[in-house]
Every structure is written in C-alpha cells, then in structure tokens.
Amino acid sequence: MRGDGLYFVEGALPETxxxxxxxxxxxxxxxxxxxxxxxxxxxxxxxTAVYPSDxxxxxxxxxxxxxxxxxxxxxxxxxxxxxxxxxxxRAVLAGDSPEADLRWYYTRQVFTRLFDATCRFEGEAVxxxxxxxxxxxxxxxxxxxxxxxxxxxxxEEGRALASDAPKIAEGGNRVGEPEVYTRGDVAxxxxxxxxxxxxxxxxxxxxxxxxxxxxxxxxxxGPKLTIWETTQGVYPVQQRVASLLDIPLSxxxxxxxxxxxxxGSKLSADKYHLVAAVLARLTARPVKLFLxxxxxxxCVGNRPPATMRLKAGxxxxxxxxxLEMDVVGASGGYPAGGASLVDWLVRDLYLCPNVKCxxxxxxxxxxxxxxxxxxxxxxxxxxxEQLVDELATAIGMDPVALRVKNVPALSQGRDDLPxxxxxxxxCLEEGARAFGWEEARRRAPGRGPxxxxxxxxxxxxxxxxxxxxxxxxxxxxxxxxxxxxxxxSDIGTGTKTVMAMVVAEELGVPLDRIHVEHADTGxxxxxxxxxxxxxVPTESPATRAAALEVKRQVLDLAAEELKLPxxxxxxxxxxxxxxxxxxxxxxxxxxxxxxxxxxxxxVGTRAPNPEDLATCPFAAQFCExxxxxxxxxxxxxxFLAAQDSGRVMNRxxxxxxxxxxxxxxxxxxxxxxxVLDGAQTGRLVSGNFHDYKLPTMLxxxxxxxxxPVELPDHRANSTGAKGLGEPVTIPTAAAVANAVxxxxxxxxxxxxxxxxxxxxxxxxxxKEG
Amino acid sequence: MSDDNxxxxxxxxxxxxxxxxxAAGVAALGPTPAEAAPPAVTEEGDMLRVVLKxxxxxxxxxxxxxxxxxxxxxxxxxxxxxKAGCERGECGACTVLVxxxxxxxxxxxxxxxQGHEITTVEGLMDGEQxxxxxxxxxxxxxxxxxxxxxxxxxxxxxxxxxTPAPGREEVRLGMSGNICRCGAYAHIVQAVEKAxxxxxxxGR
Ligand code: FES
Ligand code: FES
Numbered sequence: 001m002r003g004d005g006l007y008f009v010e011g012a013l014p015e016t017x018x019x020x021x022x023x024x025x026x027x028x029x030x031x032x033x034x035x036x037x038x039x040x041x042x043x044x045x046x047x048t049a050v051y052p053s054d055x056x057x058x059x060x061x062x063x064x065x066x067x068x069x070x071x072x073x074x075x076x077x078x079x080x081x082x083x084x085x086x087x088x089x090r091a092v093l094a095g096d097s098p099e100a101d102l103r104w105y106y107t108r109q110v111f112t113r114l115f116d117a118t119c120r121f122e123g124e125a126v127x128x129x130x131x132x133x134x135x136x137x138x139x140x141x142x143x144x145x146x147x148x149x150x151x152x153x154x155x156e157e158g159r160a161l162a163s164d165a166p167k168i169a170e171g172g173n174r175v176g177e178p179e180v181y182t183r184g185d186v187a188x189x190x191x192x193x194x195x196x197x198x199x200x201x202x203x204x205x206x207x208x209x210x211x212x213x214x215x216x217x218x219x220x221x222g223p224k225l226t227i228w229e230t231t232q233g234v235y236p237v238q239q240r241v242a243s244l245l246d247i248p249l250s251x252x253x254x255x256x257x258x259x260x261x262x263x264g265s266k267l268s269a270d271k272y273h274l275v276a277a278v279l280a281r282l283t284a285r286p287v288k289l290f291l292x293x294x295x296x297x298x299c300v301g302n303r304p305p306a307t308m309r310l311k312a313g314x315x316x317x318x319x320x321x322x323l324e325m326d327v328v329g330a331s332g333g334y335p336a337g338g339a340s341l342v343d344w345l346v347r348d349l350y351l352c353p354n355v356k357c358x359x360x361x362x363x364x365x366x367x368x369x370x371x372x373x374x375x376x377x378x379x380x381x382x383x384x385e386q387l388v389d390e391l392a393t394a395i396g397m398d399p400v401a402l403r404v405k406n407v408p409a410l411s412q413g414r415d416d417l418p419x420x421x422x423x424x425x426x427c428l429e430e431g432a433r434a435f436g437w438e439e440a441r442r443r444a445p446g447r448g449p450x451x452x453x454x455x456x457x458x459x460x461x462x463x464x465x466x467x468x469x470x471x472x473x474x475x476x477x478x479x480x481x482x483x484x485x486x487x488x489s490d491i492g493t494g495t496k497t498v499m500a501m502v503v504a505e506e507l508g509v510p511l512d513r514i515h516v517e518h519a520d521t522g523x524x525x526x527x528x529x530x531x532x533x534x535x536v537p538t539e540s541p542a543t544r545a546a547a548l549e550v551k552r553q554v555l556d557l558a559a560e561e562l563k564l565p566x567x568x569x570x571x572x573x574x575x576x577x578x579x580x581x582x583x584x585x586x587x588x589x590x591x592x593x594x595x596x597x598x599x600x601x602x603v604g605t606r607a608p609n610p611e612d613l614a615t616c617p618f619a620a621q622f623c624e625x626x627x628x629x630x631x632x633x634x635x636x637x638x639f640l641a642a643q644d645s646g647r648v649m650n651r652x653x654x655x656x657x658x659x660x661x662x663x664x665x666x667x668x669x670x671x672x673x674x675v676l677d678g679a680q681t682g683r684l685v686s687g688n689f690h691d692y693k694l695p696t697m698l699x700x701x702x703x704x705x706x707x708p709v710e711l712p713d714h715r716a717n718s719t720g721a722k723g724l725g726e727p728v729t730i731p732t733a734a735a736v737a738n739a740v741x742x743x744x745x746x747x748x749x750x751x752x753x754x755x756x757x758x759x760x761x762x763x764x765x766x767k768e769g
Numbered sequence: 770m771s772d773d774n775x776x777x778x779x780x781x782x783x784x785x786x787x788x789x790x791x792a793a794g795v796a797a798l799g800p801t802p803a804e805a806a807p808p809a810v811t812e813e814g815d816m817l818r819v820v821l822k823x824x825x826x827x828x829x830x831x832x833x834x835x836x837x838x839x840x841x842x843x844x845x846x847x848x849x850x851x852k853a854g855c856e857r858g859e860c861g862a863c864t865v866l867v868x869x870x871x872x873x874x875x876x877x878x879x880x881x882x883q884g885h886e887i888t889t890v891e892g893l894m895d896g897e898q899x900x901x902x903x904x905x906x907x908x909x910x911x912x913x914x915x916x917x918x919x920x921x922x923x924x925x926x927x928x929x930x931x932t933p934a935p936g937r938e939e940v941r942l943g944m945s946g947n948i949c950r951c952g953a954y955a956h957i958v959q960a961v962e963k964a965x966x967x968x969x970x971x972g973r
Contacts, residue, residue: 037907037910038910041906041908042899044907044915044918045890045899045903045904045906045907045919045922046890046891046894046903047848047849047851047891047919049915051849053853054849054852056843056844056849133833134840135836135840209950210914210916211854211917211949211950211951212852212914212916213853258914258915260915260916261950261951263950290853292856293854293855293857293859293860491914492915492951493913494910494913652910653910655910656913656953656956657913659954659955659956660951660953661952662952663952663955664950688855688859689857689859689948694948694950695952696945696946696947696954697941697944697947697949697957697958698941698942700952700955702941702954703955
C-alpha cells in the first residue's frame with residue numbers, strides 16, 4: 001500500500017514471520033480506552049529519566065563539528081595545527097584524516113564522504129574535534145583555519161530550475177523526472193464545471209526543533225560500540241552506523257530509552273554518529289557529541305518549502321469535476337523527497353473523477369529535507385483546503401456541506417481500494433455539531449479592529465495502518481507481575497503506556513505491575529522507527545498476540561491444576577476462574593506451574609495487513625480566530641478536532657496528541673518560517689528561537705476540544721487502532737487560514753500568516769472594497 | 770588583570786541575561802553579594818573556586834568563569850533534571866529557581882550563582898515522593914517527550930510561589946517563557962491550575 005514504505009529509509013519493507021494467535025476483535029474493554037497517566041510519568045517529572053543528552057560517562061570527552069558557513073562551497077584546505085594546541089583538545093579530524101575516510105549518504109542515490117570537499121548547504125560538516133570540555137571543543141573549532149572556494153547559491157525552490165541558476169549537481173537541479181499522476185481527463189472536467197478557481201500557494205520551510213538537541217554519546221569497549229542516542233528508532237541507527245563503519249550489527253548497540261522529541265528528524269543515523277564513533281575510537285575514551293541549537297536549524301532536516309498551483313472545478317450542486325495541481329518542492333542539497341506526498345490529499349481526500357498532479361523535486365543549496373510530521377500533507381492541505389473553501393463561497397454552499405457531499409467510499413488514489421473504515425463524514429458532521437459551526441458562522445465578525453471568524457478543514461493521512469515487522473515479548477513472572485519487551489521508541493506519544501494497557505487488558509495485570517523494556521538493540525526486539533503514525537497500530541497487535549500467547553500457556557497450567565477443560569476457564573483481573581462454577585478459581589500467583597517455571601514467555605508478531613483494503617485515519621478540524629485589522633495580529637480562540645483514528649487506546653494520551661498536533665499546526669499557520677538571505681549570502685537568518693518562532697503558550701488556545709470519532713477498525717488489525725500523531729496536524733493550518741478569511745475577507749496564500757504578510761493584504765482589500 | 774576586568778567578564782554575561790531572555794522576561798540576577806565575589810585576579814583560563822548551594826546542599830568546586838550554571842549542574846554535579854534546549858535563553862528547558870525565582874540556568878554563570886539558593890527539579894522531591902507540581906503534571910499528562918518538563922515544572926513552581934492562586938491568564942503568561950515543541954500547553958495549563966490547588970491544600 002502506498003505510504004507503507006514511507007518511514008523505512010533503507011528500502012523495501014522487511015518481512016516478519018507471521019504468527020501469534022489470530023485474535024478476535026475486542027467487543028468490550030476494561031483498560032484499553034480509559035484515561036491512564038503514563039507508566040513512566042514519575043521518571044519524566046522527577047528528573048530521574050536519563051535522556052541521551054543526560055548521559056555522563058567516566059572519562060568522557062566532548063565532541064564538536066565545524067560546519068561550512070557558506071551555502072555552497074569547495075573546501076580547499078583545512079589547517080588543524082592551531083586547533084591541536086588548544087588546551088584540552090584530544091583529537092582533531094578533517095577530510096584528509098585517515099580515520100575519517102568514510103562514506104556517507106543522505107539518500108542511497110548519492111554517496112559522498114563524511115567530510116566531503118563539496119558543501120552543498122550551510123552547516124555541512126567540515127572538521128571535528130574532541131576535548132575535555134565542550135567549551136574547549138568550541139575553542140578548538142574556532143582555531144581551525146579553512147580555505148573555501150565559495151560557489152554561487154540558489155536557495156528558493158522557485159529559482160532552482162531557472163536557466164541562470166547555479167548547478168548544484170552534475171545532472172542539474174531537478175531530482176529525476178517530475179512525478180505525474182492522472183486519472184480521468186481534467187480538461188473535460190473543467191469544461192463541465194460551473195465554477196473554476198485557480199490559485200498558487202506556498203508553505204515556508206519549517207524546522208522540526210525537538211526540544212532535545214540532536215546528538216549522542218559513543219563508547220567503544222574493544223571492538224564493540226555503544227551509542228546512547230536520542231532517536232525515533234534504535235534499529236535504523238544501528239543498521240546505518242554498522243554499515244558505514246563496516247562492522248557487524250552485533251557489535252553496535254544503540255540505546256534510546258528516553259528521547260526529547262523528533263517529529264521525523266530523528267528517524268535514522270546522522271553524520272554526528274560517525275564523527276562521535278571515530279573520535280571515541282581515536283581517543284579510546286567515550287565521546288559526547290550534541291549539536292548546538294543553531295546547528296540543528298541548518299543540518300538535521302526540515303519540512304521542505306512547497307510552491308503549489310492548484311486549480312479546481314465544481315458544479316453548482318457541489319460536485320467536484322476536476323482537480324489539477326503542480327507542486328515544486330525543494331529537497332535541499334541532496335535528494336530527500338522535497339515534493340513527496342504534497343499532492344496526496346488532492347488525489348485521495350475528495351470524490352473527483354478527473355485529477356492530474358505533477359510534482360517536481362529540486363535541489364537547492366539548503367540543508368536536506370527530512371520527514372516532518374505527516375510529510376507533504378499539511379502543505380497540500382494548506383492549498384486544497386483553502387481552495388475548497390473558496391469553491392464553497394463561490395457556489396454559496398456551506399464548506400462543511402460541500403466536503404460532506406464529496407466524501408469518497410473508496411481510496412481513489414489507490415485505484416479504488418476500499419477503506420477498511422472511513423469516518424471522514426462523521427468527523428465533518430459530528431465535529432461541526434460539537435463546535436457549533438452553523439451558529440458560529442452566522443455571527444457577525446464584530447466591530448472595532450478585532451474581527452472574528454471561524455474556519456475548518458479536513459484531512460487524511462496516507463499511512464497510519466502500521467504493519468509488519470514487529471516482534472514483542474511478554475513475560476509473566478511467578479508473582480503475577482509482567483514484563484514487556486519491545487524495540488520501539490516512545491517518542492512522547494505514550495507508546496509504552498499503550499502497550500502496557502494492552503497487556504493489562506489481556507492478562508488482568510495492573511499497570512503498576514508491568515515493566516516495559518524498550519528501544520535498545522542489545523536487549524529488545526527488532527522494531528522499525530517510531531514515525532508515520534504507525535507505532536500503535538504496529539506494536540499493539542504484536543503486544544496483544546504476545547499477551548494472548550502468555551494467556552494460553554497460563555490457562556493450560558491452570559486447567560491441569562484445577563482439573564478442568566481449558567475451554568471452561570477464563571483469566572480476568574489476575575485470577576483464573578471457571579466459567580461454569582465461579583467458586584473454582586486460582587489467582588496467578590498461586591499457580592504452582594507458574595511458580596515452578598518462574599516465568600511464562602509469550603512471543604507475538606505483527607500479522608500482515610489485509611491486501612485488499614486501505615487503512616487510513618481521517619480528520620476534520622474547526623477553529624475560531626480573532627484578527628486585529630490594524631496590527632495584523634491573529635489570535636486563535638478555540639479549536640476542535642474530530643479525529644477518526646480507529647480505536648482510542650488511551651484517552652488521556654490521545655487527547656495530548658490532538659492538542660500537540662494542533663499546536664504545531666498553528667505554528668505552520670502563524671509563526672514558523674525558515675528565512676534565508678536569498679539576495680546576498682544565501683545563509684540562514686532565522687537560526688534560533690527568537691527569529692524562528694515556535695508557538696508558546698500564549699500563541700495557542702487553552703480551549704482545544706478533542707472529539708474522537710471512534711470506529712474500531714477490526715478489519716485492519718487485532719486492536720482496531722489506526723495512527724493518530726500525524727493526522728492531528730494535517731488540516732490545522734488550513735483551518736486557521738480559512739478562519740482568517742472568514743474574519744477579514746482576505747485569502748493568505750503563503751504561510752505563515754504573520755502581521756507583516758497580513759497587513760498589506762488587509763490594506764489592499766480595503767482599497768479595493 | 771585588574772578587578773575591573775573580572776567584573777566585566779562576569780557582567781558581560783549578566784548583560785546577555787537581560788537581552789537574551791524569552792517571553793518570560795527573566796530579569797538579571799541581583800548584584801553578587803560581597804562575600805561571594807570572585808578572587809581579585811583571574812588569569813584567562815584560570816579556574817574559580819565557588820561554593821554552590823543546590824537543593825539545600827553545598828558543593829565546593831572549581832569552575833571556569835565562562836561555565837554556566839546549567840553546565841555545572843548537568844555535567845559536573847550529575848543533576849541532569851535541568852535540560853539544555855538552546856543554551857541561549859530562548860526555550861526555558863533549563864529553568865531553575867534562584868532564591869525562589871525562575872531563571873534560565875543557561876544564562877546564569879556558575880560563578881554568579883554563588884551565594885544564592887538554587888533549586889532544581891530534583892529539589893522538589895520529598896525523598897522518593899513527587900512534589901505537588903510534579904504530581905499535577907503526571908496526573909494531567911502535561912508533557913509528551915518530557916524534555917521541556919523539568920523546566921516547565923520549575924517555572925510553575927516559581928509562579929505559584931509568587932502567586933499561589935493565579936488566574937488562567939496569569940498562568941499562561943507565567944508559563945510563556947517555556948517552549949514545549951510537543952505542544953502539551955493545554956494540559957500544562959490544567960496541571961498548573963491543579964498544582965495551585967494541591968499546594969494550597971498542603972498537598973506536599
Ligand atoms: S533557555 Fe536555557 S537552555 Fe534554552
Ligand atoms: S514535552 Fe516534549 S517538548 Fe514539551
């Protein structure tokens with residue numbers, strides 16, 4: 001299914017053995033679906049949780065990387081001599097150091113060197129040092145002399161293909177041929193329309209900015225390398241580090257128990273892993289290497305900017321007749337899917353027989369893009385959902401009604417594969433009702449400079465089904481407490497807690513008696529990176545299978561001891577009871593068989609997804625804003641998110657994902673933009689949190705309502721869950737833009753809707769009006 | 770080097786403290802008490818002898834004049850509850866209390882912190898028991914990845930010490946110097962309001 005491969009950076013989806021009991025769908029649940037504080041909340045609020053950046057090892061050195069200050073340059077000469085004599089310095093490396101003579105790839109299409117002579121973006125690694133303190137390491141970086149041949153740059157995606165644009169790669173600045181998707185005949189579709197609207201939109205590049213900086217601690221014990229890494233996936237990091245250092249997988253252990261956010265920027269290994277490993281080997285001491293915040297703005301990924309021309313045709317009754325989209329997105333210095341999935345909503349969200357999408361990915365002299373929470377989708381929604389709003393106004397139809405009329409039953413983007421479930425219609429209708437959409441729309445914008453308006457938008461997420469591979473082990477101890485072992489990272493979404501709840505559901509073991517071991521390639525099971533909103537639908541069925549396997553063995557033991565047939569027994573709240581005679585029972589801790597064995601082990605794997613169904617989450621979001629027509633300031637007053645992500649596993653962390661996604665979407669809508677000096681230097685000018693504005697508590701409403709449209713997806717997998725983390729941020733920015741339009745009558749086509757952008761548009765509108 | 774030089778050395782960063790703060794408007798530390806004044810002559814690269822009082826315990830150590838309080842807490846004292854998010858006074862992950870008032874530990878020199886009472890998230894614990902703000906954060910799920918959380922908790926603690934029963938807007942303003950990229954703000958507001966109740970009810 002399209003989207004499955006999205007987060008598997010290293011090629012095709014691996015196979016897992018099928019297995020584990022094929023579970024029946026849950027009819028009722030006792031633990032799953034309730035509001036449960038996290039099982040690791042204590043560690044996180046007490047300060048005892050050890051994040052990779054907290055790791056301090058005996059005799060540890062600190063590493064730092066010298067980065068190219070130019071957007072495009074050739075490294076002519078690196079003089080390390082004076083850096084070597086800086087107090088505290090223990091190792092220095094550059095391109096010609098034999099130890100650093102390693103291959104590197106941003107994508108497998110293009111292999112470069114760890115310290116390559118060509119720098120295609122500001123922030124490319126040029127040299128590195130290790131010193132006794134991080135301050136001394138920075139001193140040493142300042143002492144390194146580099147001679148650059150500065151090359152011409154191009155930083156805007158719209159300029160990359162111009163005939164006079166400097167060539168970044170041998171073959172030119174276009175990454176492959178444009179990707180063209182067609183169904184039906186758009187020319188015919190437009191000729192059948194009563195109204196045709198066309199506009200060009202742009203979303204600015206965003207920086208992931210997880211609060212924990214990117215970095216790791218590396219230590220060698222002879223031939224064995226251990227890396228403490230703030231990552232979304234310990235296994236992808238292990239795989240890439242082992243292959244680039246050319247050592248066996250079994251000699252690289254990656255540990256990432258806690259991690260301070262990633263949002264797609266920490267899915268795999270980075271150059272800094274290799275640098276830390278090489279510095280540690282060279283000095284025979286552990287090396288801690290964390291990037292500075294300024295570095296993370298330049299070289300650990302971004303949501304690529306997108307320029308989107310969109311044209312749509314609609315009949316008076318609201319029937320969509322044609323959609324046509326041209327996308328230009330920027331990968332950055334190396335191919336990185338710069339235009340990837342921006343057109344997906346145009347292909348799949350609404351019923352439309354005639355669709356054509358052309359996506360062009362270009363190289364620019366900027367940091368390579370990385371997957372960023374729902375890659376492509378918020379950008380596409382920004383265009384599509386604003387244009388659909390405009391169509392509704394043009395034909396005098398309510399925007400919700402127009403969308404409801406065009407809800408598809410089949411996934412048109414996948415050749416009409418049926419959805420396993422779709423709650424899009426319910427999201428739209430129930431969301432509108434709970435928000436008070438119709439009343440709110442009728443309210444006048446108000447007098448005085450502050451004008452109010454409401455807006456909404458919908459979305460779907462291409463992935464979110466999860467799938468193999470995943471192996472989870474559940475161990476039940478003699479005292480009836482349990483241990484769950486899985487490789488997946490908990491990136492803040494509450495994965496550990498959800499999985500413990502699944503075990504509690506099946507075995508009746510209370511949550512406080514379940515310990516979760518995870519995210520360690522040395523001790524836990526293989527898992528793919530946590531991303532793509534696939535962790536819960538991937539890991540929860542595997543966890544359930546493991547728990548059911550434990551249950552099967554426990555019931556066998558109990559049947560023997562109680563001398564009753566297995567079919568007559570059930571396990572609930574930690575007690576095995578006869579269904580016929582409830583007086584016949586045995587608490588787990590009293591099972592002789594379990595005591596003698598010491599432990600019962602159940603292994604569960606993730607069964608494959610059904611081949612003939614598309615499993616996707618859906619969303620509709622509604623908001624109310626206030627716009628000051630004199631200052632251009634926008635305040636978001638309230639938000640409501642109606643989400644169909646299948647079964648709600650933990651209502652408390654579910655709601656948290658919703659508010660987090662909306663907060664991030666408000667950033668895209670109103671405040672976040674990577675700003676580059678395209679005129680003179682090509683350098684980043686928004687490289688810190690003052691100039692790159694993340695939403696603070698004052699920028700988002702406290703009033704955010706999470707309204708789950710709960711349709712357990714039993715055909716998709718054994719827990720009925722679909723992904724949540726990404727769909728919650730897909731429609732958000734577009735909903736804000738539509739609300740700004742409702743309040744002011746002004747369409748802002750370029751993100752973010754900052755006062756600087758909005759004021760001239762308001763002034764122009766006043767002139768016209 | 771004269772006395773003057775040393776003072777300039779310290780106050781240059783003190784100056785940065787005032788220009789580099791986020792929306793919380795953290796003011797510069799007050800004048801360093803006389804008894805805590807650094808040695809009269811400091812050569813470049815020399816270590817200063819300081820005594821830091823953290824969570825009620827005194828630590829005697831040698832620090833470089835440029836070492837921040839955050840660096841010393843995390844990398845020298847093993848108090849890694851305080852986090853490093855930007856090290857330039859823009860995110861609040863490093864928030865600690867200095868004499869009961871929230872400060873960005875990344876914008877405070879270790880030498881400047883001498884003579885002041887420093888409280889970190891570890892200092893809110895009562896043995897193995899969570900303090901009221903910590904309890905409220907856990908209960909209301911006021912975090913996701915948890916990396917900004919110790920800083921949020923310290924900001925909340927400072928806010929509630931100054932304003933035991935804050936209104937919604939006071940909470941929003943008081944917490945606005947702490948960025949949460951996971952975006953758990955709506956739950957953080959609830960947690961702070963809950964914590965105010967817990968503290969007043971002697972919930973510790
Ligand atoms: S404000 Fe101190 S680390 Fe960000
Ligand atoms: S919980 Fe992740 S940054 Fe706040």
